[in-house]
Amino acid sequence: MYKLRVPDHLAEFILGLHPEIKRKIKGSLKNIATEPNSGKLLKEELEGLRSFRVSRFRIVYQIAEPREIQIIAIGPRERIYEETYRLIRKESKGISKK
Secondary structure (H helix, E strand, O other): OOEEEOOHHHHHHHHOOOHHHHHHHHHHHHHHHHOHHHOEEOOHHHOOOEEEEEOOEEEEEEEEOOOEEEEEEEEEHHHHHHHHHHHHHHHHHHHHHO
C-alpha cells in the first residue's frame, strides 16, 4: 500500500463536497493507494501524471518514490486538466526563480 499525500487545500475541498461524492472520492483514494497504476496516464503537458475517474470528477495524481502518491488536483472533468496545467506551470516558474 502506498502512502497518500493530500495537500491541505484539497482535504478541505473534499470535506466540503456532497456526502455521496465525498464517499466516492475517499473510496477512490483508497483504490489509488492500493493500485497506483489504475489511473489513466496523461499525455503532453501533463505527462508523468495519472487521472482516476470518479463520476464526473477526476483525481489527478503522481506516483512518487518511495511508495508515495502525491494528489495534485481533484475537480470536475470539464476543467480539471486546464487547472492542473496552470498549477504545474505556476509551480515550475516558482522553482526556476529561486
